[in-house]
Amino acid sequence: MGFDKESWLREQLTIAFQDSSQALQFIEEKKCKLNNKLYKYCPISDTDDIVQYPIENLKNDIIYMSRVSNFNDPFDTYISFDLNNTFENFIPKIIEMNTELDGELKPLVSVVLSLLMAKRPLKEDCLNNPQLFEIVGVDGREAKQVQQILNGQFPKIEAAKEAYQKMIESVKTEISNGIKKSREIINEKYYISCFSTSSNNALMWAHYSNKHKGFCIEYDLEKTRNTNFLINLYPVLYSKKRATIPSNLFDITATNNIKISTSNESIVDLLCALLTKSDIWKYEDEWRLLLYGGTMGVNDNKFKIDCINKIILGCQIEDKYEKILTQICKTKEIHLSKMLLDENEYQIHEEIIF
Known part of the structure; x- marks a missing residue:
């Protein structure tokens, strides 16, 4: 029987919310599920005269956090309501x-x-x-x-x-x-950054690294001391049915002044809804850093990270950007590798540079 991601997530969130001392156990569970590694695919623009923000963010150990309204899937986090x-x-x-x-x-x-x-x-x-x-x-x-x-x-x-x-x-x-x-709260206050569990997904390289011209960052979760990063990292749930705003999110103690509930059950339901997207994206095997702006280290859509372990170059990266990224890796003393096209199969494989 396959791993029931949603049941596991609900159980872990419920335990952690009921007893904050269990949050560390939840972190260890996540690290184990991920084998301590996460990956972010980064594009490099074809336009030379603009700032290549993914490279600048890499230099500064920054993860860019997007508001949910900027996502390319209009259904993503736009929770329906029954x-x-x-x-x-x-x-x-x-x-x-x-x-x-x-x-x-x-x-x-x-x-x-x-x-x-x-x-x-x-x-x-x-x-x-x-x-x-x-x-x-x-x-x-x-x-x-x-x-x-x-x-x-x-x-x-x-x-x-x-x-x-x-x-x-x-x-x-x-x-x-x-x-x-x-x-409005979801669109304006929540910030999300997306990761994958794999670095050799050809579709991810095509869609998120500008047709293999960009790079991929490997994060080693064992190296980070940023608890906000580890605590607020969650797997994406895939479904054919749209996520709905849970009815228990509303407190109707006074029918003329309905409020948003802050009960543990309501928050767990809301988080699971925010983490649900169409199963057509299942190939991404995505995890998300989900942060509430202004309270969790997000500053100008940027979040500091301390566990970059390796840079993987796309198989179509331009020479000048390969040189820039090679120098960054040397300066940071992190590993470097490059994806190559397989000679016999429709696959890409990773070759270590240093």
Whole structure:
């Protein structure tokens, strides 16, 4: 059986959030899964008269952090939202806290809502719903008598339906504002940098290193003392279905002032949603550094790193950039290698330079 990445991630996050002393164990688990190595593919532009920022970042031991709104996949981190599912989860709490509903009307509203949410014929279903029999106190009577009594109850059921519509309209605006607020926070406050578990992925070289003209950085996780880097490093989860904003992200203690929840469960669900992308990208085998801007060492989209171990040159890199990167490696006393085309197969392989 394959490794269930999402179950492992949820379990580790839950443990770490419940007991911060377990964060170090989570770090060790991650390092073990990665065999202590991570890779970042870097492009070198074909335009000579511009600053080659990936090279400058390498010189300065910098990782560039992108805002999620800059990603090339429009679905990436743009979490969808299932409004019906959210209402189904919220409705029992909303009904319970609604002071405008009297005690008799609350159970009627609950039954009516369950039918409306299922888009079932209201009257026919109500007449055959045993919960309504209990509400009007006619359990066990003849079916004909029950129907007669329930027909008499329909003014109350219609009132329950009207109460539902009024209640939902008032809550809908608050939930929509909550969705907007959560997306703004994600887009403006979270910064992401992307890595891979492999350095010889030909598609990655083509897509992210300007058709093999760039380079790839190897990071040795054993060398870093930057705990922010290790703690906030997570595997990407791949799925055919879009990630949805978890309904438990919203605190509806007050329906006129819905807030974003900060419970451990909500944060775990949100992180997993942020880390989920389409399975068409599965070949990337991506891990992400996910940081909340302003609090985790991000400065002008830059994050300091201390564990660069090796530079791998693309097989199509220009001579002048090969010389520049060779000198950087010598200055930093890190390893250097180069990818070469295989003579017999459609593959690339790494050749050590020093």
